[in-house]
Amino acid sequence: MSPRPFFFPDNTVLINMALLGHVDHLSAFVQGRGRWCATIEWEWRQSRDELSLHHADAAVRGTCGAVIHPQDSEHTDIEALLTTMRRPGDPPNRHRGEAETLVVISHRPDLFGAVFMSDDGGARQRAREEAAVSLCLGTVDLLAYFEVMGKIDRRQAHEDLNVLRRNSRHVRPADPTGYDRLVERLWAKRDIVGQGRRG
Known part of the structure; x- marks a missing residue:
């Protein structure tokens, strides 16, 4: 495990930080250890356009770093986790970003001990059950x-x-x-x- 954890915000946290004008504070908090998965980056782009958050885009990208793409068996485990997280009536992609993040963290030894940041109560509960996640934080x-x-x-x-x-x-x-x-x-x-x- 890395001596300092990586920090994975989901889209709920990114939106809130952008609305409040606090993306720079988030960047100072994660100290260059911010990370995001491909689906979270895609969700951010959708929210950025829908909520007119373009002013925060460069800071968000600087905070989260390079996009991490799932590989090989991670795709299967993402779908399995997503199935358990969905509730009747949920859109097909609901929770996909959180599921992808948790699977990637759990599959990669260099990410063990990561901090998961979300305001989604269900996703936070799942993260607390994941041994590879050291801490859950909300906005x-x-x-x-x-x-x-x-x-x-x-x-x-x-x-x-x-x-x-x-x-x-x-x-x-x-x-x-x-x-x-x-x-x-x-x-x-x-x-x-x-x-x-x-x-």
């Missing part, structure tokens, strides 16, 4: 990290939640109180780690 988790990094302040984070709500973007927690609890836990964790290093 609000990322906002909390951005605050701890000094990229945004609490007022900005609360306004970001309002922006997401006005754009019908579903995230958890969606309220300022829930965000405050989340970020305070992150601050406390950082303080504990810092004390351990000093001790």
Whole structure:
């Protein structure tokens, strides 16, 4: 396993970061370790055009790096995982990007320990069951990290939640109180780690 993980955002996170103007913060967070699979890149292109997010395209591509294409048996496993993720009435390609990402991570030793970033509850649950995924983060988790990094302040984070709500973007927690609890836990964790290093 690499000493530093790779970070795989899905399209929900990319859209949210673009809407909020925080793709540069995401890039600083992943520190050159962002990655994406072919279907996520395709989904981003569709969303970029539909939601007029062209202003963020270069930054998104710079953050996510070269596109990873599934190979050989990965295609079979993607279809199998996709079948278990679909619900009655889902469009044929729903969850394909997330399924492709999770299979690619699990099949390639150099990606073991990757961080999966998504606001899709079902995809996050699947990722938590995948041994090759070390952590799952959503948009609000990322906002909390951005605050701890000094990229945004609490007022900005609360306004970001309002922006997401006005754009019908579903995230958890969606309220300022829930965000405050989340970020305070992150601050406390950082303080504990810092004390351990000093001790």
